[in-house]
Amino acid sequence: MKFDDFWYVVCESNQLKSCKVLQRTVLGEWLAVFRDEDGNPTALRDRCMHRNSRLSHGKVSSGKIQCPYHGWVYDKNGLVVAVPAEGKDFRPCHTRRTLGYDTKEQDGYVYVRLTQNPTEKFEPFLMPHYKQPGWETVRVINRFRNNVTNCAENFIDIPHTASVHPGVFRSSMQQKLEMTVERRNGSVFAEYRNETNNLGWFARFLNHQGYEIRHIDSFHMPNVTSVEYDMAPQRQLFITSQSVPETEESTLVYTDVTYNYGIWNKLARPFIYWTAQYIIHQDVEALAIQWEVIKKYGTHFANTPADTIHVFVESIRNKIANGEDPRNLPDKSVRVNFWV
Ligand code: FES
Ligand SMILES: [Fe+2]
Structure with a gap:
């Protein structure tokens, strides 16, 4: 197994307009992404084989x-179909020809897979509940100066929330949490237990009755994290x-913030967007310093039991980096x- 066996998002579907080309980099590979004559996404190596210009600086017409x-x-397969000279x-x-890559469109995202075989x-x-009735999704895109492993770990790291996001998310040292990893x-x-009210301003709106929160964070190889809060009917949130x-x-x-807040769904949108960006920008800064x-x-960590999630995520990503299948790791x- 290799990292390039997987599909990676290159843009939102609605960012890729016909007759437009987007410049992207995935796993170090340069891509020119556009739509072919049937509207399907196309991704070519962003290099003209003639004298090495970048296709992403060129023009798209009739899907070429x-x-x-x-x-x-160049056509959608990367074949040269006209040479003016x-x-x-x-x-x-x-x-x-230039290299062409497989693409897919799903849940409002365009994906590319780099491996040819x-x-x-x-x-x-x-993406959970995307476009399902009763659910809203707020989508944001942010660039981090750090690697995928540290980013993914940050998104499901509870102990940092009190110090990196004070007040917004949590206040510190109030609650003893129990987790099963x-x-x-x-x-x-x-999975977390004993979580009730320590969620900063989030909770005052979402959980003012103080229900017990069902909270599960997960990581899925090679690069996806999901944070799931279930506070009550119509108080559910996936990040x-x-x-x-x-x-x-x-x-x-x-990042998709997908939520079901009942009658508050539409009203909550700007608030959710602002909060998501506020929190993520704090993480961008924290991860840039770490990097x-x-x-x-170098990478030498001093782990505590609260860092078990990190150890497991790293074991999975290290396996793939070594060309092995992490599903063979023992459960x-x-x-x-x-305490948080
Ligand atoms: S470098 Fe692309 S056409 Fe010459
Ligand atoms: Fe964070």
Whole structure:
């Protein structure tokens, strides 16, 4: 198994307009992404084979892309279908092409898979309750200066919330939480108990009756995290993040906040958007600092039992990095107490 066996988000569906080209980087590979004549997404290596210009600086018309330098035209498969300097003498030749990648469109996202021959046919992660009746989704995109592992871990790390997001999310040292962390089948699940009111201004609106909160965080190989809060009927919230590796030190994170607040659904949108961005920007800063230190001193962590989630996530991502299948790791379940 390799990281490029999986599907990665390259844009929201509505960002990819016809006759428009987007420039993207996934796992270090440069991509020019556009729609073909049938409206299907196309992703080509962002390199003109003629004299190395970038296709993403070119123009799209009738579902084909034209290099900005000498005007070679590429079709959706990456085949050169016109060369202006050859005029009417032009004959297509199957060796004149740039790499083309598989694409998929699902849940309002465009996905690309980089491998040409996957060891296994994975599917993109299903975004919970996307466009289902009664549910709303607020979608935000943020770039982190750090790698996918540290980003994913941050999104399901409770102990940092009191210090990085004081007041917004939690206030510190009020509650003893019990969590069960489980690793199975390439996923990590953390279930929390004893959580009632320590959720800052979120809770005052969402859970003013002080119901017991059902809270499960999960990680799914290779790059998805989901935070699920179930406070009462029509007080349910999912925060699902897809961390897309641009390079070793840059991660583009697509986050869906999907919620069911009953009659408050529409009114809550701007509030949810603002809160999500406020919180995520605090994480962007925290992760940039962590990355600076990792670059200088390397990755050596001093883990406590509260960091069990991190240890499990790293074990899964390390397996894939070594070309192995993390679903072969033994199932594990650990009970941990900690204070927030
Ligand atoms: S470099 Fe692209 S057409 Fe010449
Ligand atoms: Fe955070």
